[in-house]
Amino acid sequence: MPELPEVETVARMVRPGLLGRQITGAEVSWERSLGGLDAETFRDRVTGSSVSKVWRRAKWIVVDLKQGDTPKGHLLCHLRMSGRLHVEPREADMGSYERVRIDLDDGNSLFFLDVRKFGRMVYTDDADERFLGIGPEPLSEEFSSAWFRGALRSRKRQLKPLLLDQSFLAGIGNIYADEALHAAGLHPQRRSDRVPGPRADRLREELRSVLKEAIRREGSSFDTFYRTPEGQPGSYQDQFLVYGRDGRPCRACGRLVKKIVVAQRGTHLCTRCQPAPRG
């Protein structure tokens, strides 16, 4: 669902409508979306601030706020499975899945919609503190070959759940884990400490290129959930090699793609391209 490429796309698309705008109010129709704050306090925290920056960390969209020239907290949005952000005129009817509406001084509002209510629109004074436990960004310099080799070696975990662990590496979810593991020829249940260095390098490169290409294509849409803030589907689903392709031929070798469960997650793989670990 929304993973790094989708979240990056959303951040980029809402940015122009938010930068420099002052927040004039907030309407909360599902309080639990706020992750603990009551609606009243939330409104007080954000109202009167203006937006100085819109960026992404892991699967969080981060809106930096300021009061005059003084930094004044952050809005953090996590889409989880079904969250969406849109900047639209305040009066727009966004349907019954509207959970939070942030009003802006130009007559538009930032709408947070979320069918399944797992997503969050959180206010925090200290974003750094909230991100303390999160692993490196896969598209940053920090995600180096040396770091990745060492990080894989120092754990004894199955590759797929390790890639999904946000404290290990930021932004990877079910789709891009399956796609990158296939591209690297690695079985999702292969133990991380048994991946040879050169193969770790290959996984690192595949992760980066899969994520970059998915960002270029504005993410993946295959059900009704993910749409860009402009209302359009992404197109990376057309590039899927294994995800959601169980029972159909592997695009690399023709063997039928298999679906198994790994760490309680639906997992797609080609058993020829990704041979099972021994033992």
Added chain:
DNA sequence: ATCCTATCCTGGCTGC
């Protein structure tokens, strides 16, 4: 340290 299960939610699908 790692793994497993339940929880949060709803819409969509399956099977009767």
Added chain:
DNA sequence: TGCAGCCAGGATAGGA
């Protein structure tokens, strides 16, 4: 056709 039951999925908490 109607309806109950199951499933997906990101993150987290708590237990083994």
